[in-house]
Amino acid sequence: MWKGRFSQETDRKVQAFSQSLDLDWRLARWDIRGSLAHAEMLAKQDLISQEELEAIRSGFQEIMDEIERGDFIPDESLEDVHMNLEHRLTEKIGDAGARLHTGRSRNDQVGTTMRLYVKDVLCQVKSGMIDLMDALLNRAESHRETIVPGYTHLQQAQPVSMGHLWMAYFQSFSRDLKRLEFAMDEADECPLGCGALAGSTLPLDREYTAEALGFSRLCENSMDGVGQRDYIFDALSFSTMFAVHCSRMAEDLIIYSSAEFGWLKLPDAFCTGSSMMPQKKNPDVLELVRGRTGQMIGHLVDILATLKGLPMTYDRDLQEDKRGLFSSFDVLSHVLGVLPSLVRAIEVDADRAAESFADGLALATDVAEYLVTRGVPFREAHHRVGSLVGWCVREERSLFDLTLEDFEDFLGDVDENLLSLVDLEAAVARRDTLGGTGFRQVSRQIERGRDLLSRLS
Template sequence: MWKGRFTETTAKVVQAFTQSLDLDWSLAGYDIEGSIAHARMLGSVGLLSAEELRRIEEGLSMIRDEISSGTFLPSEELEDVHMNIESRLIELLGPTGAKLHTGRSRNDQVSVTMRLFLRDRLLRICTGLEALLAILLDRGSRHIEIIVPGYTHLQQAQPISMGHYWMAHFTAFSRDCERLLFALESLNECPLGAGALAGSTLPLDREFTATLLGFPRPTQNSLDTVAQRDYMADFHSFAALFAVHCSRLAEDFVIYSSREFGWLLLPDAFCTGSSMMPQKKNPDVLELLRGRTGQIIGHLLDLLVTLKGLPLTYDRDLQEDKRGLQASLKTVDEILAVLVPLLAAVEVDGEKASGEMSDGFLLATDVAEYLVSKGMPFREAHARVGGLVKECLARRKNFFTLSRDEWSELLPEAGEDFFPLLSLRSAVERRNTLGGTSFGQVALQIENGHAFVKAFHEKYAIFDKRKL
């Protein structure tokens, strides 16, 4: 494609080093889609005749079929998917095929191909996230009245509804949904017509190709169009935080399902055994979720480091943007494929969870707040209850085994209205502040969650408006 300028052919070792077919041959369908839109635009402005346009469209359709059937194999000498397809078109159509690249550079061609590809993959991730949110809502509804320990510093802190726990993860993943929508929006401009970097002297109709390909508008600056990969960074940012949220959930499950905790029950189908120890039930899937998070974070850093020192506009470094992108897309798809059915099969042992809270010390804050309700300053109440816990430990007692006489001795302020509060269920029910763990508040969160999922579906559905 550049032989007119050069006196030597490209060295074989350079061809091997610079080719990107291992990264972009899978994008052939999207390249052809962009080329058809470009050809139709050229026809609409008179740069292709009706007959030339017909032949080009037929040729591109034939090439697409050849690629699907495996009869057309790419040549490394032609570097990438784009040049392989164009070369085959010229082979089929002669000079007519050579007209397709009129008013176009590989720079804007690659960009539109990547945006079409990434838009489809992000929409697929949207459906996976929607399924993830739906199963969390289901778990929240099923387990709303099961009481489990809530933790800070991995130490028992206060009793919570298990439904509240599920909705905590729902809330985190709902923010990921918003980040994914932002990534979709950031790629939702059509680069075709930006050319190599400065546009074209030909009468290109950029709005025409944008509409055909389902973009609401063309990109607004040709230099930025060629140089920027913000839309990829936005996906990587989503993916990194999504993976972090998955990793934290996995860490919880590994801990809560261990024998030392034991109140979260993992399905056998999502665990493995030991090659040596017959009793083992290992949470390998969860551990791999944690492990792959580092890879996704690494791909974000990889892209940012690549971009940070590049001068405007195009530099060949940008060819490498696809490697980490495709790897992270694959990993996110795999996470969603395994996480949704795993969550659907997880069970909670409410009796075991209650047994873990049998000393009642999780109610210490409730006792302190009872004293506050009687007019005692909180810091004084905090100190009094801390001393009470210390005395219980010295006597080898706990909040549930202290007699009424002992309560009267250790906490003279405790009236008849105090003793009904010494209940895990009461502690949960009374935390009725907005967003709290009371059963009513969790039910409200679940109701709002269903509305969020419906709105999320409606928002991402508008991004696929192709007219080809």
């Protein structure tokens, strides 16, 4: 394509080094879509004839058929998907194919193709996220009244509704949805017509192509339009935070399903065994969700490092923007392909969870707050209950088994109401502050979650 300027053939090593077909061949249908809209605009502006437009349309249809059949083998010497498609089109229809690139640079062509691709993939990801969040809502409804230990510092803290824990993950993903929608909006600008960097002397109708391709707006500055990759950063930023939230959830599920905790049961279909130890049930799927998150973080840092020192406008460094993006999108596809079904199949062993509370100490805060209602300053109440807890630990006594006299020895003046509060179900139900783990509050969270998904679907 540039032989008019050069007196030497491109070295084969350079061809191998600079080609991007190993990455961008997946973009073929989006590139064709952008090219067809560009051709329609050229015909509208009388820059090509209607006959040439029809030849371009039929030529691209034949090329798409070849791609789908696997008959189109791209040529590495043509560098990328864009030049391979144009070359094949010209082979098929002659001069009409050579006119396609009128008023267009690969810079704005690549940007348009990539934005179309990103928008479509993120739309699919959004559908997968809604499915995952629906699975979490279903689990929350099923386990609203199931009581499990809640942890801080991975030490047993207070009893919570398992539905409340499921909704905690739901809330994380609902924030990720906002990040996803922001990334989708940032990709929704059309750079076609920006040219190499300065626009074109030809009478291009940028508004026509943007509307034909489903973009809501145009890139306002041609230099920025071909030189920026903010939308890729935004897609990777969303992807990374979502992966981190998936990883944290996976870590919890792995821990709670271990023999030492044992109150969560993973489905056999999403686990594997050991090649040596017959008894093993390994949470491999969740471990891979956790493990692949590191790749996502790396790709986010990669794009930032690539962008930080680039001069305006286009630089060949930007060819590398795809490597991390495609890898991250592939991970998202795989994660969303397994997580919703896995979550829907998880079971909770309520009896085993109840055994975790055998010493009753998870209700120590309830006892302290009971004293507060009787006029004791919280710091003093905390000290008294702490002394009681220390005694229970030393004497191997459970808070559930203490008499009113036992409580009085450490807490002072108490009444029979205290004994009714030392109860797991009562402890959870009474945490009825907005957003708390009380059963009524969990139902409210689920209802609001359903409203959110109904608006998104």
